[in-house]
Amino acid sequence: MPRLRCLFPCLLVCLITGCAQRFEAPGIGDQEDPALSGNGRILASVVERGGRRFVRLVERSSGRELPLRGLRRHTPHRSPSLSWTGRYLALIRQRGQHREVVLLDRLNGRLRPIPLPGDRVPERLSLAPDGQRLALQVLRQGQLDVELFRLPGLEADLPAGAPLP
Numbered sequence: 001m002p003r004l005r006c007l008f009p010c011l012l013v014c015l016i017t018g019c020a021q022r023f024e025a026p027g028i029g030d031q032e033d034p035a036l037s038g039n040g041r042i043l044a045s046v047v048e049r050g051g052r053r054f055v056r057l058v059e060r061s062s063g064r065e066l067p068l069r070g071l072r073r074h075t076p077h078r079s080p081s082l083s084w085t086g087r088y089l090a091l092i093r094q095r096g097q098h099r100e101v102v103l104l105d106r107l108n109g110r111l112r113p114i115p116l117p118g119d120r121v122p123e124r125l126s127l128a129p130d131g132q133r134l135a136l137q138v139l140r141q142g143q144l145d146v147e148l149f150r151l152p153g154l155e156a157d158l159p160a161g162a163p164l165p
Helices: 002-019
Strands: 032-036 042-049 052-059 077-082 088-095 098-105 110-114 121-127 133-140 143-150
Touching: 042 077, 052 077, 052 088, 088 121, 098 121, 098 133
Parallel strands: 032 077, 077 121
Antiparallel strands: 032 042, 042 052, 077 088, 088 098, 098 110, 121 133, 133 143
């Protein structure tokens, strides 16, 4: 019986590590703030090139970098988050001395700033898989808080075959 107690943790570790497959986005080092689309097909991360930090999207199946129209200006970027298929990309970008939350619709290339009430400074964010809501960690009067925002007027990004809300 004591032998089984020692064997069980080792077996559990082997099973857990054996089930994970490693994927590397080729050609880039120093990636941070990783985020996967809900279906796992697209990886977003923040990379540094030429002294600027920006979001990079990679299609996992091919390793191909995906274009991001309209986002190269106003860097650095931080805290990317993707919807189910990766149609919507939310992130925080620097604009002068201020940080702003933006949502990019990759289908039509529209970049939508998300206005924050009051003196809130965005720190981190998470986009709901359907792209309809945003959880945002903000700094306000020296205190961190989490706030939820609805994003009206967007078409839901749903898995194939899912019923419309």
